Amino acid sequence: MKPQDFGKPSEQLFKLDKLMPLPAPYDKPGMEPDFKELRDSWKEGYCSTLDGFVGNDTLVRPKTKEEEDEMVKKFLSGLEKLFSDETNRVYLQPLALSFEYCAKCNTCSEACHVFKASGGVEAYRPIFRSEVLRSIYRKHKQGGSLISRFIGGDIDINYETVMRLGELAYRCNLCRRCAQTCPLGLDNGLLTREIRKIFSMEMGIAPKPLHESGTVKQLETGSSTGITKEAFMDLIEFMEEDIEERTGKKYKVPVDKKGADILLVHNAGEYMAWPENPAAFTIIFEEAGLDWTLSSDMIGYDNVNYGLFYDDAQGRKIGAAQLKAAKELGVRRIVQAECGHAHKASLVSMDRIMVGEDNIPRESFLPLLADLIKKNVFKLDPTRNNFPVTLHDPCNMARMMGIIKPQREILKAIAPQFREMTPHGVNNYCCGGGSGFAIMNSFNFTDFRNKVSSRMKFKQILEAFQDSIEDVETPKYVVAPCSNCKGAIRDILAYYQATAKFNVHYGGLVELVVNAMVDLDKPFLEFLLDDEDMMF
Amino acid sequence: MFLTVFIYLSIIAFVGLSLYKAYQFSKMPMHGRWELYPVPKEPDGKGHYGGSYYEDLEWWNKPRRVSYVGELVDMAKEMLFIKNLFVNQRRQWWICYAMHLGIYLLVLWAVMLLVGAITILSGGAVAADAGSWGALVYYVTFLSGAAGAILLAVGSIGMYLKRSFSETLNKYTTPLEYFNLFFLFVVALSGIIVWAGDIGFNYGREIMVALLTFSPIQADLALTVHILLLGAVMIYIPQTKMSHYVGKYFAFHKVLWENEPNLRNSKMERIVKEALSYKPKASWSAPHINPGAAAKKD
Numbered sequence: 001m002k003p004q005d006f007g008k009p010s011e012q013l014f015k016l017d018k019l020m021p022l023p024a025p026y027d028k029p030g031m032e033p034d035f036k037e038l039r040d041s042w043k044e045g046y047c048s049t050l051d052g053f054v055g056n057d058t059l060v061r062p063k064t065k066e067e068e069d070e071m072v073k074k075f076l077s078g079l080e081k082l083f084s085d086e087t088n089r090v091y092l093q094p095l096a097l098s099f100e101y102c103a104k105c106n107t108c109s110e111a112c113h114v115f116k117a118s119g120g121v122e123a124y125r126p127i128f129r130s131e132v133l134r135s136i137y138r139k140h141k142q143g144g145s146l147i148s149r150f151i152g153g154d155i156d157i158n159y160e161t162v163m164r165l166g167e168l169a170y171r172c173n174l175c176r177r178c179a180q181t182c183p184l185g186l187d188n189g190l191l192t193r194e195i196r197k198i199f200s201m202e203m204g205i206a207p208k209p210l211h212e213s214g215t216v217k218q219l220e221t222g223s224s225t226g227i228t229k230e231a232f233m234d235l236i237e238f239m240e241e242d243i244e245e246r247t248g249k250k251y252k253v254p255v256d257k258k259g260a261d262i263l264l265v266h267n268a269g270e271y272m273a274w275p276e277n278p279a280a281f282t283i284i285f286e287e288a289g290l291d292w293t294l295s296s297d298m299i300g301y302d303n304v305n306y307g308l309f310y311d312d313a314q315g316r317k318i319g320a321a322q323l324k325a326a327k328e329l330g331v332r333r334i335v336q337a338e339c340g341h342a343h344k345a346s347l348v349s350m351d352r353i354m355v356g357e358d359n360i361p362r363e364s365f366l367p368l369l370a371d372l373i374k375k376n377v378f379k380l381d382p383t384r385n386n387f388p389v390t391l392h393d394p395c396n397m398a399r400m401m402g403i404i405k406p407q408r409e410i411l412k413a414i415a416p417q418f419r420e421m422t423p424h425g426v427n428n429y430c431c432g433g434g435s436g437f438a439i440m441n442s443f444n445f446t447d448f449r450n451k452v453s454s455r456m457k458f459k460q461i462l463e464a465f466q467d468s469i470e471d472v473e474t475p476k477y478v479v480a481p482c483s484n485c486k487g488a489i490r491d492i493l494a495y496y497q498a499t500a501k502f503n504v505h506y507g508g509l510v511e512l513v514v515n516a517m518v519d520l521d522k523p524f525l526e527f528l529l530d531d532e533d534m535m536f
Numbered sequence: 537m538f539l540t541v542f543i544y545l546s547i548i549a550f551v552g553l554s555l556y557k558a559y560q561f562s563k564m565p566m567h568g569r570w571e572l573y574p575v576p577k578e579p580d581g582k583g584h585y586g587g588s589y590y591e592d593l594e595w596w597n598k599p600r601r602v603s604y605v606g607e608l609v610d611m612a613k614e615m616l617f618i619k620n621l622f623v624n625q626r627r628q629w630w631i632c633y634a635m636h637l638g639i640y641l642l643v644l645w646a647v648m649l650l651v652g653a654i655t656i657l658s659g660g661a662v663a664a665d666a667g668s669w670g671a672l673v674y675y676v677t678f679l680s681g682a683a684g685a686i687l688l689a690v691g692s693i694g695m696y697l698k699r700s701f702s703e704t705l706n707k708y709t710t711p712l713e714y715f716n717l718f719f720l721f722v723v724a725l726s727g728i729i730v731w732a733g734d735i736g737f738n739y740g741r742e743i744m745v746a747l748l749t750f751s752p753i754q755a756d757l758a759l760t761v762h763i764l765l766l767g768a769v770m771i772y773i774p775q776t777k778m779s780h781y782v783g784k785y786f787a788f789h790k791v792l793w794e795n796e797p798n799l800r801n802s803k804m805e806r807i808v809k810e811a812l813s814y815k816p817k818a819s820w821s822a823p824h825i826n827p828g829a830a831a832k833k834d
Contacts, residue, residue, distance in 0.1 A: 002707040087818050087819065089567075093561060093565075094567055094570050097561070100777055101787070104705065105621065105632070106625075107625045110625070127708055149711070150715075179792070181620060183621040184780055187791075200822060201820040201821075202822055204822035312568075348569045349568060351569055352569060352808050352811070359798060361596045367592055398573070398586070399572060401588060402574075403588065425585060427586075
């Protein structure tokens, strides 16, 4: 298949049939579920003509010729806006560089976990998607002339091309590992994000979990979880009771404490899916005697910003509102808890939207926690964590922010059997849930996530635990200090039944720290509790 | 005189158009932060493992330090040796680097021709037996010119053939990209044909003397064709993606390695302030961005 085949009519451009093999014990037949059957209603209503997966649930198939033409027209209008310094000031320079200078050396393909995991599917090469975009742009600019074909503008621009590109933009985790290897410093991840932007910002098409139930809901209610102030206060009360039950210690969680030193912000999904994570933060911050607070204000308690993945305008609106909430609370600094994309959105992307007093300093929890451990603020017994532990580096914290060492200093102090994945740190592979995939559960998209985009991470996890993977008595723990990554890893462990069959667990970093605290009578990690403990 | 004027024009076009390209990138609006680690200018060894100031507690209260040496070393490795390709795709690096090394050597060759011409105009001689300086200039010119032309020819046609025969690469290569490689090969080949008639590159020094004294160039058909092709490619390169010598600076230095924080009272804060004051005259059309326009349309 070539980029020129992208717009040609066919029921499905390609099928996945030779996925990358997994290591033991998943190298035997029958260890992996098959892909789900594609339903006729999905084929009729959405775009299944790319690879048979439907991820973008608002990319609805046009019903009339007029709607088809309108879709193409809107796409081309958005494409023009990408290259205008009026409408794309924020990314024009990096876009122009990546668009113009690619030498098509294909170095990026070998770095891409989706391409490798798929068994080398042509359309998943980082340059395939970019080349389709280039070809469309050149054809649009030059028409069907000889010059157009000479310079590479030789693709059929029709609604099928547009729809397939709208899906293909969601076959990349935006992890930017491809850009790390580019000899010219170019970024196929950025080009993918720019394609998503055309669909969202010009055509109003973006996956519902990111847009309608994501940023739109967050701007309306304060959080994509829809937690109201009252519900938030109930959750905090519940968390205080839960901590007391687990540890026998009573803490009062500070909320809306004006003028506190630290505003701690979590991914609001943690309160619902993994309340032990904010609970562990509470124990750590209280035991360390920090002057901290949570915010119950609209948009002040949820550090999520899905705009990072697909839409500049939404990202900016949410980021500005979050900084405003912190300023109104009068805190000295914001500390981002275990959420990778919130780290990047808040510390990096939003670093260009505020100045002066409005620009509240923001930092990661990692150096703060590493410092507390280095200063021996807590009494820790690493033998409480004496089981194999490996670390996943969230792309947004590692590759895009350069936070590598603090998490390792922490783990070396609390986990005697810590071992690295290969590769790791700044060269890590994405969890497969990046750029919103972790929350995109429409139609059969979870199959793509679990079997393809998360496949490399699952392989890395299995390889890190090869010495004990089949020893079912030994628990194994994957540290994922990011809510999004944790969601993706939760799903692969469940999908492959790795927890049930091989005792592989996952969780945050702070839980492991609290688990090592000698003051606690019982383990903090649930999988270490015996049946008697679980009864209480 | 036509050839003399043409060579001057092609040099001016190459430099001028390259600078214009750089100017076009530099005048683009301030972009959002889009860095990627490792960022080699991070000090204290952080540049090596991919660390940054975000690893430091209360990083904004620490003095901002930048390792210019680290940045220069990494830029030099990339510019001189195409390090990323060497590390990540060794098999392709050999042929690609042959072509680039050929170009670098030909730049050195041109400089040596100029040095030789100045030597001649100063009353000296440039030849294998013309004393230590004259011989040094002669041999450096000879070696750089010979190796440069051969490497450029082999590299450019090698890349052309590699792209043609590789099932993967030829899917992504446009006719224009084949043309670019072939153009470079033809220029190198025409140079080798001229060189075959004058192994010591005396014709090159004569051209340099003519350029310095602004006098006519004596050229036979082969040399005339070579000068026209070389001039044409110099005018052509900055207008194509072969001008990646410009793009690479911006891609690395101004995008991937620009992790400059917006600290209070910093230069970056002034740049951000100015950028924030800009009011765009156009907008995107989706309903959540432009609800007024959407409502009007409904």
